[in-house]
Amino acid sequence: MSNKFYENPVIKWIEYRLPIFSFIDESVGSGYPTPKNLNYWWNFGSLAGIVLTVMIGTGIMLAMNYTPHVDYAFESVERIMRDVNYGWLMRYLHMNGGSMFFLIVYIHMFRGLYYGSYKNPRELLWIIGVFIFLAMMATAFMGYVLPWGQQSFWAATVITNLFSAIPLVGDSIVTWLWGGFSVDNPTLNRFYAFHYLLPFVLFGLVFVHLWALHVHKSNNPLGIDIQGPQDTIPFHPYYTMKDLYGLGVFVLFFMFFVFFAPNFFSEPDNYIKANPLVTPTHIVPEWYFLPAYAVLRAVPDIWFISAKLGGVIAMFAFTLVLLLLPWLDRSPVRSASFRPIYRQFFWIFVVDCIILGWVGANTPDAMFHGVPFLWIGRIATIYYFAHILILIPLISVLEKPKPMPESIAAAVAADGKAGAGENK
Amino acid sequence: MKKINLTPALTALTIALTVALSPAIASEGAKPEARDWSWNGMFGTFERAALHRGYQVYNEVCASCHSLGLLSYRNLAAIGFSEDQVKKIAAEFEVTDGPNDEGEMFQRPARPSDSFVPPFPNGNAARASNNGALPPDLSLITKARKGGANYIHGLLTGYLEEPPAGVTLPEGMSYNLYFPGNQIAMGPPLDDDAVEYADGTKATKDQLAADVTTFLAWAAEPELEERKRMGIKVMLFLLVLTGMLYALKRAIWKDQH
Numbered sequence: 252m253s254n255k256f257y258e259n260p261v262i263k264w265i266e267y268r269l270p271i272f273s274f275i276d277e278s279v280g281s282g283y284p285t286p287k288n289l290n291y292w293w294n295f296g297s298l299a300g301i302v303l304t305v306m307i308g309t310g311i312m313l314a315m316n317y318t319p320h321v322d323y324a325f326e327s328v329e330r331i332m333r334d335v336n337y338g339w340l341m342r343y344l345h346m347n348g349g350s351m352f353f354l355i356v357y358i359h360m361f362r363g364l365y366y367g368s369y370k371n372p373r374e375l376l377w378i379i380g381v382f383i384f385l386a387m388m389a390t391a392f393m394g395y396v397l398p399w400g401q402q403s404f405w406a407a408t409v410i411t412n413l414f415s416a417i418p419l420v421g422d423s424i425v426t427w428l429w430g431g432f433s434v435d436n437p438t439l440n441r442f443y444a445f446h447y448l449l450p451f452v453l454f455g456l457v458f459v460h461l462w463a464l465h466v467h468k469s470n471n472p473l474g475i476d477i478q479g480p481q482d483t484i485p486f487h488p489y490y491t492m493k494d495l496y497g498l499g500v501f502v503l504f505f506m507f508f509v510f511f512a513p514n515f516f517s518e519p520d521n522y523i524k525a526n527p528l529v530t531p532t533h534i535v536p537e538w539y540f541l542p543a544y545a546v547l548r549a550v551p552d553i554w555f556i557s558a559k560l561g562g563v564i565a566m567f568a569f570t571l572v573l574l575l576l577p578w579l580d581r582s583p584v585r586s587a588s589f590r591p592i593y594r595q596f597f598w599i600f601v602v603d604c605i606i607l608g609w610v611g612a613n614t615p616d617a618m619f620h621g622v623p624f625l626w627i628g629r630i631a632t633i634y635y636f637a638h639i640l641i642l643i644p645l646i647s648v649l650e651k652p653k654p655m656p657e658s659i660a661a662a663v664a665a666d667g668k669a670g671a672g673e674n675k
Numbered sequence: 676m677k678k679i680n681l682t683p684a685l686t687a688l689t690i691a692l693t694v695a696l697s698p699a700i701a702s703e704g705a706k707p708e709a710r711d712w713s714w715n716g717m718f719g720t721f722e723r724a725a726l727h728r729g730y731q732v733y734n735e736v737c738a739s740c741h742s743l744g745l746l747s748y749r750n751l752a753a754i755g756f757s758e759d760q761v762k763k764i765a766a767e768f769e770v771t772d773g774p775n776d777e778g779e780m781f782q783r784p785a786r787p788s789d790s791f792v793p794p795f796p797n798g799n800a801a802r803a804s805n806n807g808a809l810p811p812d813l814s815l816i817t818k819a820r821k822g823g824a825n826y827i828h829g830l831l832t833g834y835l836e837e838p839p840a841g842v843t844l845p846e847g848m849s850y851n852l853y854f855p856g857n858q859i860a861m862g863p864p865l866d867d868d869a870v871e872y873a874d875g876t877k878a879t880k881d882q883l884a885a886d887v888t889t890f891l892a893w894a895a896e897p898e899l900e901e902r903k904r905m906g907i908k909v910m911l912f913l914l915v916l917t918g919m920l921y922a923l924k925r926a927i928w929k930d931q932h
Binding site: 287326329332333339340343484488489492493495496498499500502503506507509510511513514519520522523532 | 717745750811814815818819820821823855895897898902903905906907909910913914916917920921923924927928931
């Protein structure tokens with residue numbers, strides 16, 4: 252920031268007592284050096300933060316008109332849709348915002364996997380990210396219950412029942428979670444309380460995530476460290492501008508769904524009020540939980556572990572195993588650009604995750620060209636864990652990385668000569 | 676107390692059965708024909724005349740069994756009924772109000788602010804009059820069924836007079852091509868000239884079904900026209916803004932290339 256700005260007497264007075272302007276400048280301004288070669292995959296972190304803010308904003312508006320009671324919840328949501336001024340807009344923004352949030356965060360996570368953003372010295376940054384993802388999943392699940400439609404109710408019933416798989420104390424835990432003997436008013440009330448609380452926990456986690464990020468700065472597509480000022484450009488105006496442009500493209504995509512296909516991501520069943528006596532023919536979670544749902548259903552009875560308990564363990568391991576990644580991958584090279592073998596397996600892994608999602612959307616004994624989805628799910632689940640626990644460590648030791656450029660600056664300069672004008 | 680203690684076991688059993696059996700019992704109905712509804716697409720709107728005819732079909736046919744509880748009579752103003760017409764429509768129904776100064780509940784004609792009066796006082800009464808089946812509320816029906824408006828139209832016109840060979844229907848059930856499982860408790864609701872349209876439109880079965888589907892689609896998404904209109908403006912604004920942001924980004928990054 253220019254010195255002229257700091258010469259303003261009011262700014263000067265405040266800055267002397269609370270250095271907030273230099274803090275902002277060093278966080279997201281001209282005082283924050285950023286690798287000069289970040290590509291558009293690096294937009295998704297800031298997008299996730301913006302969507303979180305949108306979710307909190309629209310969520311508070313909805314909370315002002317929502318009634319967390321089993322007799323009124325469904326009707327109060329419809330009241331928002333029909334009678335509250337622009338209530339439909341707030342609700343559709345919030346509803347589709349959830350899907351957008353997960354889409355962005357999934358891309359953000361795969362970006363980290365491809366470019367090795369989880370490696371030394373960013374292990375904690377990655378781990379905090381996994382916790383953000385866990386908090387997001389809990390928030391989204393409880394939010395999905397609030398409209399009290401058929402899918403809301405039965406999703407709550409199925410997911411809370413998973414805890415009954417815990418040996419000895421399982422049933423007591425489920426009763427404790429429900430606040431009664433079935434999913435009922437106390438359950439809805441506490442889910443509402445947590446759904447309001449967790450986004451602020453999420454906000455706190457994001458703050459810590461950014462704190463850790465700012466210590467060693469962003470990773471970059473080359474995966475090599477910043478060696479000096481020649482490798483960086485100030486965050487503002489370069490990346491503020493690039494993020495703004497990316498935001499424009501994203502909001503176009505987001506608004507298309509809000510205004511023209513608002514129920515694209517949701518199940519028609521959730522427009523039927525919850526009825527504990529009628530089970531929907533298919534209980535399907537939202538699309539972003541489908542891979543985890545496939546893993547849950549893939550596990551058979553193994554020795555003394557029931558399929559249910561095994562499935563629950565596998566489903567939690569599905570996310571938690573990501574915490575080990577910084578230590579499973581022993582390759583000192585971060586970016587997959589210089590890891591020819593890992594790069595190929597990365598894309599197979601992406602496809603595997605998509606297959607898991609596709610399996611999650613189908614019933615286990617439905618067939619795909621004569622192959623039951625159950626078995627596709629099992630193979631995809633085994634591959635998922637094999638990729639992380641076996642392939643990543645093996646590849647990281649056996650693979651011979653390609654030669655690396657000397658520095659970010661050198662690579663950018665060479666790139667500028669080779670392919671003139673291309674955006675990096 | 677015994678009953679309460681059984682609940683978790685029953686719930687667990689229901690879930691186990693659901694997970695285990697759901698594919699077996701979920702025989703889907705036929706895929707309904709995709710129709711070119713006037714409200715499809717980015718510029719879609721409801722045709723006012725069809726909405727009025729559809730309301731007439733709902734009122735004269737469907738409303739004898741199906742409620743429309745999320746709508747109020749005042750909402751009809753949004754599809755072109757005048758204030759007086761809405762008052763007149765509402766006044767044809769009786770609602771219970773009170774207590775009055777003497778502490779008594781009393782009957783009065785419905786006002787525009789009242790929600791649509793249901794045909795039955797409660798679900799049990801509805802079942803008792805309908806062979807044990809509960810006619811669902813129609814307020815959200817096009818949103819609450821897979822296939823949406825196409826499905827509703829298909830269902831209303833997809834009855835077979837005789838079930839296919841080899842299928843025997845239980846007493847009081849009908850065979851419908853599009854209903855999941857094909858056995859439906861609702862008898863064929865529409866027939867040619869089931870209502871007499873004021874605007875002279877020929878009331879074929881297909882026309883009746885299309886009109887009432889239009890009305891129900893509006894009832895489920897009364898915000899649809901406003902939403903799409905606003906959406907066009909928002910998208911145009913964002914296109915221009917994003918274009919400008921891109922130009923600005925190019926300009927700012929110029930010295931980096």
